[in-house]
Amino acid sequence: MSEKANKTKKYDTVGYYPGCALEGSGNGYDVSTRAVAKELGLRLKDVQNWNCCGAMEVKNVDPKLQTYLSARVLSNAVHLDRMNVVMAPCNGCYHNLKKAEYDLKHDAQSREVVGELSRKAGHKAYEAGQAETIHALDWIKEAIGEEGLRERTKGKLAGLKVANYYGCMYVRPRHIFPEKDQGPGSESTSKPHFMDDLLAAAGAENVEFPLKTACCGGAHTLSDSDTSTRLVLNILQAAEAAGADVIATECPTCHTGLEMHQVRAEKRFGKKTSVKIMYFTQLLGLALGIGPRRLGIHTNISESMDLVIDKCLT
Amino acid sequence: MPIHEKSLIRPENLRTHEKLTIDGVDVSGHWSTFIESRVITDYNEALEAEIAALPGGENIHRCWQCGSCTNSCTVNAIEPRFNPRYWIYLIRMGLESELLRDKDIIWQCVSCHKCTYACPRDVVPEGVMKATAHWLEMKGHTATSPSMHFDREFTEQVVARGRIEDVEVLRGFFKRTRQPLMQDWLVEIAWRIAKRLPVKWGLKSAFSLLRKPRTRGWAKARRAIEDYIHAQEEEHEKALHIGKPQSRPRAANENAPVSRPSAAE
Numbered sequence: 224m225s226e227k228a229n230k231t232k233k234y235d236t237v238g239y240y241p242g243c244a245l246e247g248s249g250n251g252y253d254v255s256t257r258a259v260a261k262e263l264g265l266r267l268k269d270v271q272n273w274n275c276c277g278a279m280e281v282k283n284v285d286p287k288l289q290t291y292l293s294a295r296v297l298s299n300a301v302h303l304d305r306m307n308v309v310m311a312p313c314n315g316c317y318h319n320l321k322k323a324e325y326d327l328k329h330d331a332q333s334r335e336v337v338g339e340l341s342r343k344a345g346h347k348a349y350e351a352g353q354a355e356t357i358h359a360l361d362w363i364k365e366a367i368g369e370e371g372l373r374e375r376t377k378g379k380l381a382g383l384k385v386a387n388y389y390g391c392m393y394v395r396p397r398h399i400f401p402e403k404d405q406g407p408g409s410e411s412t413s414k415p416h417f418m419d420d421l422l423a424a425a426g427a428e429n430v431e432f433p434l435k436t437a438c439c440g441g442a443h444t445l446s447d448s449d450t451s452t453r454l455v456l457n458i459l460q461a462a463e464a465a466g467a468d469v470i471a472t473e474c475p476t477c478h479t480g481l482e483m484h485q486v487r488a489e490k491r492f493g494k495k496t497s498v499k500i501m502y503f504t505q506l507l508g509l510a511l512g513i514g515p516r517r518l519g520i521h522t523n524i525s526e527s528m529d530l531v532i533d534k535c536l537t
Numbered sequence: 538m539p540i541h542e543k544s545l546i547r548p549e550n551l552r553t554h555e556k557l558t559i560d561g562v563d564v565s566g567h568w569s570t571f572i573e574s575r576v577i578t579d580y581n582e583a584l585e586a587e588i589a590a591l592p593g594g595e596n597i598h599r600c601w602q603c604g605s606c607t608n609s610c611t612v613n614a615i616e617p618r619f620n621p622r623y624w625i626y627l628i629r630m631g632l633e634s635e636l637l638r639d640k641d642i643i644w645q646c647v648s649c650h651k652c653t654y655a656c657p658r659d660v661v662p663e664g665v666m667k668a669t670a671h672w673l674e675m676k677g678h679t680a681t682s683p684s685m686h687f688d689r690e691f692t693e694q695v696v697a698r699g700r701i702e703d704v705e706v707l708r709g710f711f712k713r714t715r716q717p718l719m720q721d722w723l724v725e726i727a728w729r730i731a732k733r734l735p736v737k738w739g740l741k742s743a744f745s746l747l748r749k750p751r752t753r754g755w756a757k758a759r760r761a762i763e764d765y766i767h768a769q770e771e772e773h774e775k776a777l778h779i780g781k782p783q784s785r786p787r788a789a790n791e792n793a794p795v796s797r798p799s800a801a802e
Binding site for chain 1: 592593611612615616645647648649650651653654664667682683684685686687688689691692695699700701702703704707710711714721722725726729730733734738741742745750752753754755757758760761762764765766769
């Protein structure tokens, strides 16, 4: 119990790394994360002068360059902000910081490249173990927990059927997430459940959704659009077949991909789906009584505002 | 039939005769289809080492052909020709001409990491796919793939300023691949956004297009990264025995490319 209390306190103030997507197309995720933090009394301290983590693109030019970019973010958090926990809501950022942590711990060549580039760029090199990277799901799950949410939300999302979609980068590959798959209480890489747990605590009904960790084709959302549309359509149709009103997301690339290709599937393939797509922080915000506009719900392309009104979630 | 023998029964390797008698035996018609005999002489013995020399390909030698990668593959489920196990086999055997039959789809790996998750030998098949796509482009077998165009556009913006801006990447990518921005579905999305665009977000987006987001004091990091990329490229060209291409000027301004321009660009 005391260990649990310590862990909970540890996440009360965390370094916040929004990343490029949350500053642009994923704006709704950023505003809803900040609004939820404020409502829950958690403090987000923005990582100073951050840079792009490399996303899914830089590694295809050079994987170690991506490791350096991610390591620089962690270095800023540790040396400029004196934070030892960095929370990244974006799956891509989260994945890359985790991968950098793993590579710096296990691969001498990565340490060498990061050390050299950091020295030339004029900042301290990040060393493995100096900070812990967590996802927004870990953050709320640990800092507030299901019990805390149950008390604060009073089952506000009752009657809402949710399909929880986690995507690829939150769970794969397994080896960069040493804290996952550690038995009861830990996150599972094959059947993740943290988002299910949080939304269930807020009263939502989680439908049986088999495509939780299926791929939306986000890496090729523009460069191989037909493949992406087919993959997304599969996810949307599975969610509808499972009876979901809304797909809850926890990644800006997945979220935007689902929304964009929902439109594209209708325009190009004549396949219309009407399931809504919302960030899990938007749903939690509604459950906490925060107004939908403050959560950026009106900016969702899938016009999820209609659902909020329909279900009287305001 | 093992997958690597399937090439033997491709239509061009089959012989069926309308009317043929050999030593008094009638071997006419479909029942007596012959498979053209074939002796492989064009092995590329350097192929595996070359792929292994590119980032992502390092662990290819570990593969024991269990097929977990193909079995778990996202792209294979919608395009059966997309077969990582088979390509790894061909590369390790040096069967370059067989590999080249599929050269135009190898770049389509979506990096979902299901293969890496499933692989019992830590081959990192996803990395092998990327290394192979690089190899194909560097050797001139394929033009720059749409995916690589996107990766370079993105990376160049990161190297130049430390951060990217969504709309800028989108525009840059469409320009590189010579596609029109006014596509029906993109117009529909833009319209949906514009309909209820919050003033604050609108202003912020407009502002970030004018003054692109950037990391302060990035110049030193940028120079270090450019030098690093340049050194890596030289090393890869050496490993692939590619003669020195025309000298590449260092990026003089934000928009100049940092990576090797390909023949198709």
